[in-house]
Amino acid sequence: MIRKASLIVAASAFLGAVSLSAQVQNPNNPGPFTSYAGHTTYPAPGARGSSNMKVLSHVPVGGFLHVSDIELEQELSRPYVYLDRRFQPSGFDIINIKDPSKAYVMYSWRIENPELHLGSGALGPMYVKTKGRYYFFQTFQFGSGGADYDLAAIVFDMTGLPDTTKIKEVVRIRLPETPGGFHENFSYKHSSGAALVFTDVTGRAWQNIYDVDKLVAGAPNYGLVGRVPNPSATDSAAGRGYHDSYVGFDPATQQDRFYGAGAGGYYVYDVTDLQNPKLLTSVTGLAGMTNGHTFTPEPTGRYAVIESEYMYAPLRIVDLKPGLDGTVKTISRPIGAWTADWRDLAHNHEVRWPYVFVGAYEDGLQVFNMMDPTNPYTVGYYRTYDGPHESRQPNNANNGAWQAEVRNADGLIVVADMSTGFWALKMDGFDGWNGHQWGVPNTSSAQDWDNGPDGAKKVQKVS
Numbered sequence: 001m002i003r004k005a006s007l008i009v010a011a012s013a014f015l016g017a018v019s020l021s022a023q024v025q026n027p028n029n030p031g032p033f034t035s036y037a038g039h040t041t042y043p044a045p046g047a048r049g050s051s052n053m054k055v056l057s058h059v060p061v062g063g064f065l066h067v068s069d070i071e072l073e074q075e076l077s078r079p080y081v082y083l084d085r086r087f088q089p090s091g092f093d094i095i096n097i098k099d100p101s102k103a104y105v106m107y108s109w110r111i112e113n114p115e116l117h118l119g120s121g122a123l124g125p126m127y128v129k130t131k132g133r134y135y136f137f138q139t140f141q142f143g144s145g146g147a148d149y150d151l152a153a154i155v156f157d158m159t160g161l162p163d164t165t166k167i168k169e170v171v172r173i174r175l176p177e178t179p180g181g182f183h184e185n186f187s188y189k190h191s192s193g194a195a196l197v198f199t200d201v202t203g204r205a206w207q208n209i210y211d212v213d214k215l216v217a218g219a220p221n222y223g224l225v226g227r228v229p230n231p232s233a234t235d236s237a238a239g240r241g242y243h244d245s246y247v248g249f250d251p252a253t254q255q256d257r258f259y260g261a262g263a264g265g266y267y268v269y270d271v272t273d274l275q276n277p278k279l280l281t282s283v284t285g286l287a288g289m290t291n292g293h294t295f296t297p298e299p300t301g302r303y304a305v306i307e308s309e310y311m312y313a314p315l316r317i318v319d320l321k322p323g324l325d326g327t328v329k330t331i332s333r334p335i336g337a338w339t340a341d342w343r344d345l346a347h348n349h350e351v352r353w354p355y356v357f358v359g360a361y362e363d364g365l366q367v368f369n370m371m372d373p374t375n376p377y378t379v380g381y382y383r384t385y386d387g388p389h390e391s392r393q394p395n396n397a398n399n400g401a402w403q404a405e406v407r408n409a410d411g412l413i414v415v416a417d418m419s420t421g422f423w424a425l426k427m428d429g430f431d432g433w434n435g436h437q438w439g440v441p442n443t444s445s446a447q448d449w450d451n452g453p454d455g456a457k458k459v460q461k462v463s
Contacts, residue, residue, distance in 0.1 A: 027143075028088045028118055030065050030392070038389035039343050049382035052428040053365070056412075057103040059422040061085070061093060065392065065399065069184075069348075070416035071125040072405040073134075074446045080106075080161055081405075081414050082125040082136060083422055089114030090121025092138055093422075096162070100412055100424045107164040109156075111140075111148070119143030124244075126187040128212045129449035130195035133159045135170065135212060137197050139182035150176040153185075153199070155216060171215060173222050178204055184244035187212075189447040191249055191256050191272065191456040198228070198245050198258065205233035205241035207260060209274055226274035232264025232284070243293050247271065248443050250301050251455025257301060261292030265330075266306055268320065281323025285332040286316070298353045299440040303373045305349055305356055306334075311397050314339035315346050315358070317373045338376040340366045343389075348403040352433040353440050355379065357413060359401040362389060365415050367427060380427045384417040391419075408433045408446050 025031060049055070061067065062085065071082040081095040081103075091110035097103045111117055124139035136156040142148045153173040160166025180202030188196045195212040206227040214223030230241035242262035250257050258269040258277065265284035269277040283292075289308040297304040297320070306316050316334035323331045338356075339346060340363035349358040354371035364383035370376045385400030392399050402416045411430040415423040435442035435454070442454040 032064055032391045033393055040389040043383060050380045053380045053382045054426050056100040056424040056426060059095060059103050059105060061105060061421040065418050067416050067418050067421055068123050068402050069125050070403050070405055070414060071127055072407055072414050073127055074407055076409050083416055084122040084125055086121045086123065090117060092122055092125060095422050097424055103424050113147060116147040117142050118146030124182060124184040126185050126197060128187045128195050130212055133157060137185060139185050139199060141181035141183055150174045150179045152182045178202060186245050186247055188247040189449055189452050191453055193452060198247055200242045205230045207242050207245055228258050228260060228269050228271060228277045230262050230267065231279060233262065246296050248297060249453030249456055251441055254457060259295040259297055261295040263291055266292045266295040281320055283318050283331040285330065286334065294348055296349055296351050298351050299435045299443040305351060311345050311395055312342060313345050317370060336374045336376055338368050344397045350404055350406050350445055352406055352444055353435065353438050357404040357406055359403040359415065361400040362397050364401045365404055382425055384415055384420055384423050387419060
C-alpha cells in the first residue's frame with residue numbers, strides 16, 4: 001500500500017511537470033502557469049498586513065500581469081493617479097482619489113487597434129507641470145512585427161481634469177531609427193527652471209533628455225536637449241544602456257545629479273549643463289550584480305538604494321561618499337541590504353527619508369527604515385498580491401506589487417499590483433513628508449514644479 005501511494009505521488013509530480021513544461025503562453029496576453037510546488041504561504045485571515053498599515057481602497061482592475069507602473073499627482077487639488085495597463089489592450093487608467101476611501105476609475109485610454117500591437121505596451125507614466133499646464137508623458141514598448149514598433153511615447157494635456165472631455169493628445173514621439181520605445185522615464189524640475197523628462201532608449205548607450213516646453217511647442221527632435229551616456233554600454237550592445245533613472249538637486253554643490261542604473265552598474269552624473277554631463281562616480285563590480293535596474297538616493301545624495309532584478313536578490317544600500325570625494329574610482333561593496341523574503345525579490349522603490357516604500361512583487365507593499373543604512377529594518381507592510389509563488393514561470397517571482405508612490409502632502413500611499421490592481425493605503429504615524437522635518441533637503445521624486453529644486457540659489461518661479 002505504501003509503495004502504491006508513492007507511485008501515485010511520483011506520477012502526479014511527473015504529470016505536473018509535463019503540464020508545466022508543455023504550457024505555451026501568449027506573450028501579448030500571458031496567463032498563469034500551472035500550479036506546482038513552491039513556498040507559497042497564504043496569510044491567515046486578517047494577517048495580510050502589519051497592524052500599522054490600513055487599506056483605504058482597492059480597485060481590482062486589470063487581470064494577470066496587466067498592470068505595471070503608477071504615477072501620482074502631488075497637489076491635493078488634483079487627486080489623480082495614472083495606472084498603466086500593459087499587454088493587450090494597452091493604455092492607462094486615471095484613478096480618482098478625491099476621497100481615498102472611495103477610489104474609482106474616472107477615465108480609460110487604450111491604444112487604437114490593440115490586437116495589432118505586440119509586446120508589453122504602456123510603461124513608465126510621468127506627469128509634468130509647466131507654465132500652468134499639466135502634461136502626462138506615457139511611454140510604450142511595442143514589439144517588432146506589430147503596430148507602432150517605433151512609438152516611444154505619447155504626451156497628453158491633462159490640465160482640464162476633472163473634465164475628461166478636455167484631455168488632449170499633444171504629440172506622439174516616434175523614433176524609427178531606434179525602434180522599440182522607451183521603458184522607463186523620470187520627470188524633473190531642473191535648477192535652470194526647465195521642465196525635463198529623462199528616458200532610456202532601447203538598444204542605445206544613453207538616456208535622452210527632453211525639454212517639455214520645447215516638445216509641446218513642436219521643436220525639432222521633440223525638444224531633445226541632451227543625452228546622458230552610459231560608460232559601460234555600447235550602441236551595438238543588446239538591450240538598453242540604462243534601465244531607469246532618478247534625478248535630484250544637491251544643494252551643497254549646486255549640482256543637478258543624474259542617478260542611472262543600467263549596463264555594467266550604476267552611474268552618477270552632474271547634469272547641471274545638459275549638453276555636457278560629467279561622470280562623478282559609479283557603483284560597479286558588486287558581487288552578484290552585473291547590471292543595474294534601479295538607483296535611488298536619499299535626500300543628501302550620500303546613500304542610495306540599488307536594485308539588480310533577479311530572484312533572491314535583496315535591495316542593497318551603498319555609501320557614495322568615497323566615490324564623490326574621489327578617494328576611490330568606483331564603489332564596489334554595499335554597506336547594507338534588505339529584503340522581505342529571501343526567496344522572492346523587491347522591485348521599484350521610493351525614498352522618503354528615513355523610509356523606503358517598496359513594490360516588493362509577491363510580498364506586496366513593504367516599508368523599511370534606513371536611518372542606519374547598515375541595518376535597515378521593516379516597519380510596515382501589506383500583501384497586495386495573493387497568488388501563488390512563481391505564477392509567471394519557474395524561477396520568476398515577478399508578479400505582484402510593481403510600484404508604490406507617496407503623496408508628500410498627506411502621506412497617502414498608492415500601489416500598482418500587476419494582478420490585483422490599484423490600492424490606496426495609509427501607514428500610522430506617517431501623515432506627510434518634508435525633508436526639513438528630518439534635517440535633510442526637501443528632495444524626493446516628487447517635484448516642486450512651481451519653485452524648482454530645494455536649495456537652488458536661482459529659483460525660477462513658473463506657474
